[in-house]
Amino acid sequence: xxTHAHVPAPAAPPAPAPPRLAHHRGEESWSRGxxxxxxxxxxxxxxxxxxxxxxxxxxxxxxxxYLSVSLLATHPLPSLDQTxxxxxxxxxxxxxxxxxxxxxxxAPIGVGIAVWLSEYARPSWxxxxxxxxxxxxxxxxxxxxxxxxxxxFQQSVFxxxxxxxxxxxxxxxxxxxxxxxxxxxxxxxxxGSTREALHSIPSHxxxxxxxxxxxxISTIRRVLLPASRRGIGTGVTLGMGRIVGDTAIVVILxxxxxxxxxxxxxPVWGLLKGTxxxxxxxxxxxxxxxxxxAPQKAYAAAFVLLVIVIFLNFAVDLIARRKExxxxx
Amino acid sequence: xxxxxPAEEEGFDPIREPIAVAAQLPPPVRRIAVEEPxxxxxxxxxxxxxxxxxxxxALPKRMPRADTAPLERMRTEALSIAYGQKLAVNxxxxxxxxxxxxxxxxxxxxxxxxxxxxxNRLVDLTPAASRGGRILLDxxxxxxxxxxxxxxRVGMLFQQPNPFPMxxxxxxxxxxxxxxxxxxxxxxxxxxxxxxxxxxxxxxEVKDNLDHPxxxxxxxxxxxxxxxxxxxxxxxxxxxxxxxxxxxxxxTQVIEETIVSLRSEIAIVIxxxxxxxxxxxxxxxxxxxxxxxxxxGEAERVFGSPVAERTREYVSGGFG
Numbered sequence: 001x002x003t004h005a006h007v008p009a010p011a012a013p014p015a016p017a018p019p020r021l022a023h024h025r026g027e028e029s030w031s032r033g034x035x036x037x038x039x040x041x042x043x044x045x046x047x048x049x050x051x052x053x054x055x056x057x058x059x060x061x062x063x064x065x066y067l068s069v070s071l072l073a074t075h076p077l078p079s080l081d082q083t084x085x086x087x088x089x090x091x092x093x094x095x096x097x098x099x100x101x102x103x104x105x106x107a108p109i110g111v112g113i114a115v116w117l118s119e120y121a122r123p124s125w126x127x128x129x130x131x132x133x134x135x136x137x138x139x140x141x142x143x144x145x146x147x148x149x150x151x152x153f154q155q156s157v158f159x160x161x162x163x164x165x166x167x168x169x170x171x172x173x174x175x176x177x178x179x180x181x182x183x184x185x186x187x188x189x190x191x192g193s194t195r196e197a198l199h200s201i202p203s204h205x206x207x208x209x210x211x212x213x214x215x216x217i218s219t220i221r222r223v224l225l226p227a228s229r230r231g232i233g234t235g236v237t238l239g240m241g242r243i244v245g246d247t248a249i250v251v252i253l254x255x256x257x258x259x260x261x262x263x264x265x266x267p268v269w270g271l272l273k274g275t276x277x278x279x280x281x282x283x284x285x286x287x288x289x290x291x292x293x294a295p296q297k298a299y300a301a302a303f304v305l306l307v308i309v310i311f312l313n314f315a316v317d318l319i320a321r322r323k324e325x326x327x328x329x
Numbered sequence: 330x331x332x333x334x335p336a337e338e339e340g341f342d343p344i345r346e347p348i349a350v351a352a353q354l355p356p357p358v359r360r361i362a363v364e365e366p367x368x369x370x371x372x373x374x375x376x377x378x379x380x381x382x383x384x385x386x387a388l389p390k391r392m393p394r395a396d397t398a399p400l401e402r403m404r405t406e407a408l409s410i411a412y413g414q415k416l417a418v419n420x421x422x423x424x425x426x427x428x429x430x431x432x433x434x435x436x437x438x439x440x441x442x443x444x445x446x447x448x449n450r451l452v453d454l455t456p457a458a459s460r461g462g463r464i465l466l467d468x469x470x471x472x473x474x475x476x477x478x479x480x481x482r483v484g485m486l487f488q489q490p491n492p493f494p495m496x497x498x499x500x501x502x503x504x505x506x507x508x509x510x511x512x513x514x515x516x517x518x519x520x521x522x523x524x525x526x527x528x529x530x531x532x533x534e535v536k537d538n539l540d541h542p543x544x545x546x547x548x549x550x551x552x553x554x555x556x557x558x559x560x561x562x563x564x565x566x567x568x569x570x571x572x573x574x575x576x577x578x579x580x581t582q583v584i585e586e587t588i589v590s591l592r593s594e595i596a597i598v599i600x601x602x603x604x605x606x607x608x609x610x611x612x613x614x615x616x617x618x619x620x621x622x623x624x625x626g627e628a629e630r631v632f633g634s635p636v637a638e639r640t641r642e643y644v645s646g647g648f649g
Contacts, residue, residue: 207451208491208555212504212562213481222503227494325544328489328575 063303102182110190186239197231549580
């Protein structure tokens with residue numbers, strides 16, 4: 001056989017693509033019922049977009065109209081004269097403090113529960129009980145949690161968490177007690193999101209760690225939690241959104257004092273033992289429904305609240321959508 | 330050996346058309362034939378328009394044997410494993426030696442992966458699993474070992490590459506960083522990490538990117554990283570559970586070469602569905618069927634003149 005025979009045949013040129021079908025408007029052949037269904041689906045989608053845009057634009061219009069730097073930077077003052085009743089610096093600070101506190105309590109507990117449910121879950125009756133517990137907390141209206149919290153935190157054992165009046169009557173209302181209950185409304189979101197992330201890690205990854213002589217704790221700490229950080233981040237951010245938006249717990253457990261009223265003593269501890277308000281209660285109190293009767297300030301504060309929540313939602317999207325390489329199952 | 334199939338030769342006149350054809354040729358393509366070793370198809374013409382024969386990169390049918398004398402490391406004695414009521418491995422006794430590769434072959438569900446996973450007691454993680462018989466490492470029952478200690482001596486590689494979500498360096502150093510003890514510094518770890526990556530044949534590709542995330546590597550690189558990660562803790566036995574089934578042929582070849590180069594120091598057990606792979610790398614072969622060890626012996630004998638009827642059918646492609 002000559003050397004020529006060793007020449008590889010050229011790869012066959014790709015067959016010419018079949019002619020593209022003329023753009024086909026399939027709707028023409030659809031039944032009337034299908035057409036109506038599609039139209040309704042379209043309408044529902046568009047309506048939702050319009051509604052969202054209307055909320056944002058209306059609040060933007062109203063908010064920008066009344067918002068000023070001085071509102072953001074001055075303390076609220078008890079005055080019927082709206083030119084002298086100050087801004088909402090304290091509610092903004094209250095929102096931030098309460099969100100940080102609630103998240104700081106909820107995140108480690110929530111991640112811990114999720115890890116236990118996903119990696120241990122023994123005995124199984126306890127795991128089922130914990131799962132039900134998380135679901136019940138998730139389904140409980142926050143006002144019920146708030147009332148329950150007040151009941152608990154007014155016990156004298158918890159006197160170190162809030163003001164104590166003369167005669168040892170525990171006030172039960174403070175950033176601590178409100179933060180603890182806020183942690184409960186964020187908890188189910190963190191547990192759910194973290195569990196989902198842990199669940200998506202293939203079991204052979206765990207086994208690979210065990211096969212290197214690592215125990216369960218090291219595997220969780222060094223492999224599983226780092227691999228779940230996106231899920232944890234999503235859950236925590238969603239939880240923050242819930243805390244920022246909640247009103248009932250603030251009204252009942254934060255004392256709803258316009259200004260932040262720290263307890264005298266140690267700076268940070270005293271602040272957290274003190275009372276205050278958040279943007280949600282500020283909006284409520286100044287809205288036509290509340291007692292303040294300063295709707296302009298309510299609109300401005302509501303706008304700030306909306307901006308915070310939209311920002312948090314955006315952050316969730318950013319965390320959840322980021323593509324990271326992962327394993328094959 | 331002629332790398333061309335008759336079909337490809339049809340319709341091509343090597344005398345008349347070479348130059349015109351060469352101009353339109355696609356880049357070199359590795360073509361895979363089932364019964365033939367992989368060959369690389371080259372553009373046929375050199376710069377002067379002369380036709381040059383395509384080189385044939387033939388892979389030896391059998392990779393060369395290790396030159397050290399085989400030494401027994403592990404042994405199973407009448408090993409049985411059941412999941413609940415279902416017996417997955419039935420009374421299997423075999424020997425794992427340093428200096429050779431033992432391949433476990435057999436149809437799906439025959440118990441070969443269960444047998445493999447029992448050697449480092451990974452089966453213990455399955456709640457329903459129970460075990461009878463004995464597994465010995467250097468004459469000692471593995472049940473007497475601390476399980477983390479056992480798994481450091483008996484490493485494992487999985488079907489899917491599974492680097493941890495950390496840097497390449499940290500992946501290899503993962504097994505070296507013991508919990509509780511004083512943490513070794515990066516400077517102390519570096520020689521071991523580099524040496525392990527070199528042995529796994531990956532170092533040249535990643536030496537400038539040791540701090541890059543390991544999950545960004547390609548599948549074949551990931552699997553070699555997993556080999557390096559296992560080697561870093563200096564195992565005496567290495568268990569491979571279909572390590573190439575998720576990889577492309579080139580990565581497979583690199584990994585097979587790595588396996589063969591390691592066997593003089595480490596006893597290797599490989600589970601594979603790929604009979605050609607078993608022929609290429611194995612020194613001993615154990616054929617299992619429905620939990621029973623049907624045939625165990627030297628690779629040439631099991632593939633060349635199997636004793637049992639089942640083995641003959643399986644190695645000749647009769648079932649599987």
